[in-house]
Amino acid sequence: DEKEIQEFFDVAVSVARKAGEVVKEAFYKEKTIDTKSCGTDLVTETDQQVEALIIGALKEKFPSHSFIGEETVSSGGKCNLTNTPTWIIDPIDGTTNFVHKWDNSKELKINNWLLIVILQVTVVIGVVYNCIKDEMYTGRKGLGAFCNGVQLRCSSCTDLSSALGITELGASREPSEIEVRIRNFRRLAEEPARVHSIRMQGSAALNMCSVASGAADFYYEYGIHVWDIAAAGIIAEEAGATLVDPSGEPLDLMARRVLVTCNKTIAQEVAKYLECIDLPRD
Ligand code: LIP
Numbered sequence: 001d002e003k004e005i006q007e008f009f010d011v012a013v014s015v016a017r018k019a020g021e022v023v024k025e026a027f028y029k030e031k032t033i034d035t036k037s038c039g040t041d042l043v044t045e046t047d048q049q050v051e052a053l054i055i056g057a058l059k060e061k062f063p064s065h066s067f068i069g070e071e072t073v074s075s076g077g078k079c080n081l082t083n084t085p086t087w088i089i090d091p092i093d094g095t096t097n098f099v100h101k102w103d104n105s106k107e108l109k110i111n112n113w114l115l116i117v118i119l120q121v122t123v124v125i126g127v128v129y130n131c132i133k134d135e136m137y138t139g140r141k142g143l144g145a146f147c148n149g150v151q152l153r154c155s156s157c158t159d160l161s162s163a164l165g166i167t168e169l170g171a172s173r174e175p176s177e178i179e180v181r182i183r184n185f186r187r188l189a190e191e192p193a194r195v196h197s198i199r200m201q202g203s204a205a206l207n208m209c210s211v212a213s214g215a216a217d218f219y220y221e222y223g224i225h226v227w228d229i230a231a232a233g234i235i236a237e238e239a240g241a242t243l244v245d246p247s248g249e250p251l252d253l254m255a256r257r258v259l260v261t262c263n264k265t266i267a268q269e270v271a272k273y274l275e276c277i278d279l280p281r282d
Contacts, residue, residue, distance in 0.1 A: 005117075005124055008062075008085075009140060012115045012127045015057045019050045020131030023092060027132060033099055036074045041171040042095045047071050050091035054115065058087055065117075070227045079226070079282045081254065086118045090227035093128075094203030102202060116231035126231035128205045137209045139235035145212055152239040154262035155214040160269040163217035165198045166207045170223040177222070180277050184220075187273040204258075208232035211260050212239035218261040218270050220246050222277040229258050236260050242267040246274045254282040 026046040034043050051071045058065065066086040073079045092098050115127045128137040137152075139145040145152040157163050165188060169181065188195050199216065201207055205228060207219040212235050230253060233243055243251045246259040248271035256279040261267040 005140070008117050009125050009127075009138070011058065011061050012087075012117070012125060013136065013138065015054055016115060016127050016129040016136065018057070019054050019091065020129045020134075022046070022050055022053065023098070024131045027098065027101065031099060038171060038173060040096075040173055042099050043071065043074070044092075044095065044099060046098070047091045047095055051089060054089050054091060055087075058115075062087075068227065070225065073225075073227075073282075079254075081118065081226070088116045088118065088227050088230045090205070090231075093205040093228055094201075097202040116234065118230070123230055123234045126234035128209055128232050128235060130206065137212070137232070137235050139212075139231075139238040141234065141238070143238070145235045145238035147209070147213060152209075152212045152235070153214060154211060154236075154240040155217050157217040157262050158265045160266060161192075161194045162196060163266060164196050164215075165270070166201060166210060166216050166219040167198055168200055168202070168204070168207070168221050170221065172223055177277055180275050181222070184274050188270070193269075193273050204228035205232040208236045208241075208258075208260050211241050211262060212236040214262070218259065218266050220257075220259040220270065220274060222246070222257045223279060224256055224258060226253050226282045229253065233258075233260075244271070245276075246271060247276050248272075255279075256282060 031044045035041055036043050048071050051069045055067050055069055066084045068079055068086060069089040116123055117125050124141045126139040135147055137147045187193060204221060204224045209232055210216040211219050237243055242261045242264050244259050244267050245251050246257050259267060259270060261270060
C-alpha cells in the first residue's frame with residue numbers, strides 16, 4: 001500500500017546517501033582492483049563493501065524482503081525475481097569510471113549506484129544517486145521522476161537525424177560481439193539514420209537518467225544486467241521514456257539488453273538499425 005511504499009522510498013533515499021558517502025570517500029583513493037567475468041569486467045573492494053552496507057541496512061528494516069545484488073550474484077548468489085518485494089542493488093554502476101577516477105570536467109565524475117523495489121513483478125521505486133555530483137534521481141510508479149526535487153521530462157525529439165544517442169562498449173571482448181557493436185554504431189552514424197552523435201558515459205544508470213532528463217534522446221546497450229537498468233528504468237519511464245528490447249519487442253528485464261528512448265517514434269526508428277546480440281539471461 002501507499003504508506004508502505006512511502007517507507008521503502010524514504011529508506012532507499014537515506015541508505016543511498018549513506019552509501020554515497022562511502023563511495024565518494026573511496027573515489028579519490030588508491031583501489032584494489034579485481035576482475036569478474038573477464039579481464040575488462042572490473043570490481044573493487046568498495047563495490048563489495050558498499051553492497052554489504054546497503055543490503056545490511058535494508059535487511060534490518062525489511063527482514064522479509066528479497067535481495068539481488070550485483071556483487072552477491074557474481075560471487076555465486078541467486079538472481080531470482082519472484083513476487084516477494086525485491087531490492088535490486090548495484091553498489092557502483094560505472095566501476096570502470098570509479099577505477100579510473102574518470103574526470104569529464106573538474107567536477108563531473110560519474111558514479112552511481114542504485115536501488116529498486118519490485119512488488120508483484122512491477123518496479124515501484126527507483127533510486128540512482130550520483131554521489132560525486134550529489135544528484136539524487138528518483139522515480140515512483142505513477143508519481144513521476146525527479147532529480148534533486150526537479151521533475152524530469154524526456155525530450156520531444158521525433159527525428160532520428162537530430163537525435164543524440166548513447167551506447168557503451170561493454171565488458172565483453174568476444175570478437176563477434178564487438179563486430180555487431182561496430183556495425184550498429186556505423187548504421188546509426190551513416191545516412192539515412194545520421195544521428196547528431198553517440199556518447200559513451202560508462203554507466204547504464206546514468207545513461208538512462210540522461211534520457212529521462214532530456215539530455216540524450218536514446219540509449220541502447222547489450223550485455224547489461226538487471227541491476228544496471230531496473231532502478232533507472234522506472235526513473236526513465238516516469239519521465240516519459242519508452243523502454244523496449246532493442247529488437248523493438250517488449251522489454252524483458254532479465255534479457256541483458258535495453259533500448260530507452262524519449263518516445264515511441266525514436267524507439268521504432270533506432271530499432272530498425274540495430275542488430276541484436278543474444279546473451280545468456282540473468
Ligand atoms: C557497467 C554498466 C555499463 C556497462 C559496463 C558495466 P557496472 O556496470 O553500467 O553500462 O557498459 O560494462 O556493466 O559493472 O559498473 O556496475
